[in-house]
Structure formats: C-alpha cells, structure tokens
Amino acid sequence: MEYGVQSIGRRGVNFINRTGGLFILFGKFIVSLKDIPRSMGLIFEQFYIIGVKSLPLIIIISIFVGAVTAWQAAYQFKFIGAPLRYLGHMVGKAVIMELSPVLSALVFAGRVGAGIAAEVGTMKVTEQIDALDSMGINPIRYLVMPRVLACLFMVPILVLFSDFIAIMGGLVISVLGVDISTETFMSGFRDSFKLADFRNGLIKALVFGLIIGLVGCYEGFKTSEGAVGVGRSTTTSVVISCVLVLVFNFIFAIILFRL
Amino acid sequence: MDKTFIQIENLYKSFNHMPVLNGVNLNINKGESIVIIGQSGCGKSVLLKHLIRLMEPDDGKVFIEGMNLSLLYGEQLVATRRRFGMLFQSAALFDSLTVAENVGLGLKESRRFEQSEIERVVAEKLEMVGLSGSAEKYPAELSGGMRKRVGLARAIANNPEVLLYDEPTTGLDPITSDIINDLIVDLNTKLKVTSVAVTHDMTSAFKIANRIVMLYEGKIEIDGTPEEIKNTDNEVVRQFITGRAHGPIQVR
Ligand SMILES: Nc1ncnc2c1ncn2[C@@H]1O[C@H](COP(=O)(O)OP(=O)(O)OP(=O)(O)O)[C@@H](O)[C@H]1O
Ligand SMILES: [Mg+2]
Numbered sequence: 001m002e003y004g005v006q007s008i009g010r011r012g013v014n015f016i017n018r019t020g021g022l023f024i025l026f027g028k029f030i031v032s033l034k035d036i037p038r039s040m041g042l043i044f045e046q047f048y049i050i051g052v053k054s055l056p057l058i059i060i061i062s063i064f065v066g067a068v069t070a071w072q073a074a075y076q077f078k079f080i081g082a083p084l085r086y087l088g089h090m091v092g093k094a095v096i097m098e099l100s101p102v103l104s105a106l107v108f109a110g111r112v113g114a115g116i117a118a119e120v121g122t123m124k125v126t127e128q129i130d131a132l133d134s135m136g137i138n139p140i141r142y143l144v145m146p147r148v149l150a151c152l153f154m155v156p157i158l159v160l161f162s163d164f165i166a167i168m169g170g171l172v173i174s175v176l177g178v179d180i181s182t183e184t185f186m187s188g189f190r191d192s193f194k195l196a197d198f199r200n201g202l203i204k205a206l207v208f209g210l211i212i213g214l215v216g217c218y219e220g221f222k223t224s225e226g227a228v229g230v231g232r233s234t235t236t237s238v239v240i241s242c243v244l245v246l247v248f249n250f251i252f253a254i255i256l257f258r259l
Numbered sequence: 260m261d262k263t264f265i266q267i268e269n270l271y272k273s274f275n276h277m278p279v280l281n282g283v284n285l286n287i288n289k290g291e292s293i294v295i296i297g298q299s300g301c302g303k304s305v306l307l308k309h310l311i312r313l314m315e316p317d318d319g320k321v322f323i324e325g326m327n328l329s330l331l332y333g334e335q336l337v338a339t340r341r342r343f344g345m346l347f348q349s350a351a352l353f354d355s356l357t358v359a360e361n362v363g364l365g366l367k368e369s370r371r372f373e374q375s376e377i378e379r380v381v382a383e384k385l386e387m388v389g390l391s392g393s394a395e396k397y398p399a400e401l402s403g404g405m406r407k408r409v410g411l412a413r414a415i416a417n418n419p420e421v422l423l424y425d426e427p428t429t430g431l432d433p434i435t436s437d438i439i440n441d442l443i444v445d446l447n448t449k450l451k452v453t454s455v456a457v458t459h460d461m462t463s464a465f466k467i468a469n470r471i472v473m474l475y476e477g478k479i480e481i482d483g484t485p486e487e488i489k490n491t492d493n494e495v496v497r498q499f500i501t502g503r504a505h506g507p508i509q510v511r
Contacts, residue, residue: 038370127351130313134345135365135413136337142368 032145046146051154062162066169074178088188091170100162105208109241113216117237120220121230148213155209200256215241264289270319281477292447292454294464297474303457344414348425350406352398359394384412404431424456
C-alpha cells in the first residue's frame with residue numbers, strides 16, 4: 001500500500017517526467033523535419049490514414065454539433081425574448097471559435113491519437129522499434145515525424161470541413177425546426193463573421209493536432225509490458241491529449257479572444 | 260584473423276534493481292563465430308542488445324574496433340549499426356510491411372541502392388532462407404519458424420560484417436534448423452562474417468561455433484573451443500550442456 005504523500009510525490013514526478021519527455025520528443029520532431037524530402041512517401045501515407053479516413057466521423061459529428069447549437073440557441077433566444085435573426089450570428093460564432101476546433105480535436109484524439117499510441121506501442125513491445133534502430137533507421141524520422149506532421153496538418157483541415165458542415169447543420173435545423181428563412185440565418189452569420197475568429201480557430205486546431213500527435217507517439221514509445229501496456233498507453237494518450245486540448249483551449253481563449 | 264572487433268568491458272545492467280549482467284568481460288575477434296549459451300532469463304538477449312546500443316549499460320563499456328559505442332551519435336551511430344545485422348529472438352518483423360519489404364527496408368532507407376538492385380538482393384536472401392514463395396505475404400500470415408527465417412534474411416540483407424543471432428534455430432524443425440546452421444557457417448567461412456549467436460540448441464551451438472562462452476549469474480562462466488566445452492569438468496557447464504535438472508544451477 002502506498003501512503004498519500006508518496007502517491008502524490010510519485011504523481012508529481014510522473015508529471016514532470018512526462019512534460020520533459022514531451023518537450024524532448026518535440027525537439028527531436030523539429031530536428032527530423034530536415035528529412036521531410038526523403039520521407040514524402042511515409043508522410044502522404046499518414047496524411048491518408050490519419051486525415052482522409054477521419055473525415056466521415058468528423059462530418060457526422062459536425063452535422064449534429066451544428067444542429068444542436070442552433071436548436072439550443074433558439075430555445076434560449078425564445079426564453080429571453082431575443083430576436084431570432086441573431087441565430088445565424090450565434091451558431092456561426094460558437095461553431096467557428098469553439099465547438100468545431102475543440103470537438104473535432106477531442107474526437108480526433110480518440111480516433112487518431114489512440115491509434116498512434118496503440119500502433120507505436122505494439123511496435124515497441126514487439127521489438128520492431130529496436131529492429132528499426134538496429135538497421136540504422138531513425139524511428140523518430142520513420143514513425144514520429146510523418147504521424148505528427150499528419151496530425152498537425154490534418155486537424156486544421158478537418159476543422160475547416162467541420163466549420164462548414166456544422167454551420168450547414170445549424171442552417172438546416174433553423175429553417176426546418178425553428179422556422180426562420182435561409183436568408184435571415186445567412187445574413188446573421190455574414191454580418192458577424194470575422195476572419196480573425198476563423199483564423200484563430202485554425203491556429204488552435206494546429207496546436208491541438210501537434211499535441212495529439214506528440215502525445216500519441218510519446219505514450220507509444222514509453223510502452224512496456226506487452227498487451228496490457230499497449231492498452232494502458234492507448235488510454236493514457238487519449239486522457240492526456242484531451243486534458244491538454246482543453247487546457248490549451250482555455251489559454252487560447254484568454255490570449256486570442258480578449259474581453 | 261585475431262584482431263579484436265568487439266570488446267565488452269565490465270558490463271553491468273540491472274532491471275528494477277535485479278542485476279542481470281554483473282560484470283561481463285568478453286572480446287570478440289574479427290571472423291570468429293562465437294556462441295553464447297546460458298539458461299533462459301540469464302541475460303543473453305540483453306547482452307546482445309548492448310552490442311549495438313539498443314540498451315545502455317548501467318556501467319562498463321562496449322568498444323567496436325576501439326570506439327566506445329556509448330560516445331557515438333547521429334550518423335556515426337547509424338554507420339556503426341549498419342555494419343551489424345541482427346536477428347531478434349521474436350523476429351521483430353514489421354507487421355505493416357510484406358516479407359519482401361521487410362527484407363529490403365534497410366537497403367531502401369539507406370538510399371544507396373536502386374529499386375531493381377534492392378529487388379534482386381531481396382530475392383536472393385529469401386532464396387537463401389528458403390522462402391522465395393512468401394515474398395508478398397505479410398508477417399501475420401507466416402508460421403513462427405518462417406518469421407524467424409524472414410528475420411534472418413532481413414539481418415543479412417545489407418551484407419553486414421557482424422551478425423548477431425538471437426536463437427536462430429528456436430522453433431524450427433531439425434531439417435530447417437540444419438539448413439540455417441549451414442547458412443550461418445557459410446556466411447562465417449565464405450563471407451568472413453563475424454557471428455555472435457545466442458542459442459539453447461547445443462547441436463546448433465557445436466555446429467556453428469569456433470568458440471563457446473557461457474553466461475551464468477551475470478558473468479562469463481566459461482570461454483573455450485567447442486572441444487574444451489565438451490570435455491570441461493566445470494559442473495555448471497556440464498549440467499547445462501547435458502541438460503540435467505539437478506546440479507549447481509538452481510532453476511528459479
Ligand atoms: N526491457 C526489460 N525490462 C525489464 N526487464 C528486462 C527487460 N529485458 C530483459 N529483462 C530481464 O532481464 C533478464 C534477462 O533477459 P533476457 O531476455 O536477456 O534473457 P535470455 O537469456 O535471453 O533468456 P531466453 O533464453 O529465455 O531468451 C530477465 O530476467 C528479464 O526479465
Ligand atoms: Mg533471449
């Protein structure tokens with residue numbers, strides 16, 4: 001049995017180790033970028049696996065995110081007596097600034113981050129990473145760089161899709177369920193649209209992608225103890241990336257969207 | 260012929276405070292075929308991994324032609340590792356790649372060969388291990404012994420100067436074992452490859468070795484020619500090579 005203080009101490013040390021480890025991996029990732037030209041095949045393969053294959057899921061969640069945002073906003077507008085012509089404004093802002101980047105990132109962490117941790121973790125425990133090293137192939141270049149790059153580029157692109165589709169979802173619900181016209185919704189949306197918000201949403205997405213890719217690889221590399229360890233790494237990677245995404249999202253809110 | 264190629268000096272390694280290597284000293288000469296024997300769990304695989312720095316020693320050094328392996332970085336380390344080929348105990352094939360891609364990966368990533376050249380080498384090495392028909396299969400579709408042989412083909416693909424074999428014949432039938440033994444002997448005698456093999460299989464050990472060492476309790480217990488090993492009166496060694504449950508070695 002561990003005593004409380006020991007347990008807190010151990011957690012503290014783990015936290016510091018992990019933070020340090022993530023920074024070191026980030027540094028190695030940056031260094032490995034010099035090998036992008038020779039690794040194009042590997043990179044495009046990951047773009048496909050990580051990005052294109054995530055698209056259907058992102059589309060589905062985006063439809064429902066947009067729809068429920070419109071519905072709940074309309075419900076609140078009716079409650080406080082606000083005019084419904086602001087519905088497009090409301091849905092547009094909520095989706096572009098928060099919902100689409102954050103929810104896409106969380107879903108992405110569950111799908112892709114977990115997948116990376118499981119794949120790299122399995123390679124670790126089955127000595128495939130040792131095998132790469134033994135052949136003089138740098139696992140950072142061969143495994144980490146393509147995956148992290150793919151996350152880095154694909155999350156913003158997916159968020160772009162998600163923005164568009166969620167707003168469409170909101171529009172459809174507003175027209176069918178709330179009974180306002182397409183023109184009313186779109187003019188509300190257009191009047192409030194700021195390029196800066198849109199850009200900030202994509203900057204966030206870029207950072208979320210980086211976090212998810214790095215955490216997935218890091219947890220994968222740290223895996224030990226066979227199948228149980230792979231399961232543990234997978235779970236840990238999802239938990240840590242989700243928490244980090246939400247923490248960074250809050251930090252971004254303070255920096256990018258000044259009151 | 261007797262030039263020291265790999266020098267292992269006072270190597271210590273423990274896991275979770277459990278000592279595994281406890282001061283290993285061993286010199287491996289160029290062109291030699293050395294077999295490391297020892298009980299399961301005594302640290303043979305761990306020792307092998309130290310030779311190409313897949314593990315870092317807690318204490319002690321490994322020298323490759325006089326260069327301290329722990330001090331090599333980046334390109335130097337890569338260049339040194341490329342002089343070795345390693346067959347892993349678990350084969351450690353890349354399961355997202357086909358057999359042919361597994362064997363050719365090192366050549367491809369070294370960027371020193373044309374695609375056609377790589378294909379030729381892959382076909383040749385697969386032929387040597389008797390797996391020409393399985394080039395397009397994935398590792399998951401192979402039997403354990405076939406995987407081992409693909410691992411061997413991969414290890415020899417870039418014609419390394421040193422081969423590290425971790426239990427090359429485990430899981431193979433006696434006939435295939437003998438083919439692999441012949442292959443190891445051929446590589447050693449014809450191509451002058453230095454080989455370091457770990458095995459439990461004493462038939463194989465006596466066939467491929469010009470020198471046998473036994474790892475026991477984290478140290479080299481004996482070091483001699485196969486003849487010397489056969490005729491030793493060291494009780495530990497005798498118990499091991501004759502395979503008796505009772506004797507000085509305690510099975511934990
Ligand atoms: N990565 C690791 N983490 C923790 N302990 C390890 C690790 N690798 C090896 N060990 C421990 O080191 C000891 C030696 O392991 P090693 O794999 O070298 O044995 P071996 O001599 O190759 O045995 P076998 O003949 O069964 O393959 C074992 O007790 C094992 O538990
Ligand atoms: Mg072993």
